Amino acid sequence: MTYKKPESTAECVYFSNRDVGEGSAMIWVFKQECPECHKAKMGKPVDAKTGKVKIRAKEYVCPECGYTVEKQEYEAGLTAYCEYTCPECKSEGEAEAPFKMKTIDGVKTIRFNCKSCGANIDITKKMKKKKQKKK
Numbered sequence: 199m200t201y202k203k204p205e206s207t208a209e210c211v212y213f214s215n216r217d218v219g220e221g222s223a224m225i226w227v228f229k230q231e232c233p234e235c236h237k238a239k240m241g242k243p244v245d246a247k248t249g250k251v252k253i254r255a256k257e258y259v260c261p262e263c264g265y266t267v268e269k270q271e272y273e274a275g276l277t278a279y280c281e282y283t284c285p286e287c288k289s290e291g292e293a294e295a296p297f298k299m300k301t302i303d304g305v306k307t308i309r310f311n312c313k314s315c316g317a318n319i320d321i322t323k324k325m326k327k328k329k330q331k332k333k
């Protein structure tokens with residue numbers, strides 16, 4: 199089975215390409231279709247003035263009908279897909295997992311497992327450089 203891959207990151211709620219130990223993984227999460235009108239994919243709201251997506255928004259909005267879902271609720275129903283080269287056995291494969299960051303060793307992580315050897319393939323949330331807060 200081969201997962202459908204996104205043609206662009208615009209189709210995704212989440213997309214990441216990275217090294218995992220001595221392997222690597224590409225992870226993606228498709229945007230969900232609007233459950234109300236089924237005409238469009240729900241995405242983060244777009245700022246009407248700048249035309250830019252409001253990345254920090256706490257909700258997802260349907261661009262067609264305006265249906266709004268809270269971020270947590272929306273993301274809880276999504277599936278994360280992963281195409282990997284296993285860091286342990288170096289086999290290539292695909293895996294899926296609920297798009298839910300679990301805290302593992304104090305870091306927000308989505309855990310996939312290698313289908314050949316069962317090794318953990320952990321995708322940790324990228325740490326953003328903290329901005330110095332001005333007091």
Ligand SMILES: [Zn+2]
Pocket residue numbers: 232233234235236237238260261262263264265
């Ligand atoms: Zn809609």
Ligand SMILES: [Zn+2]
Pocket residue numbers: 284285286287288289312313314315316317
């Ligand atoms: Zn493996």
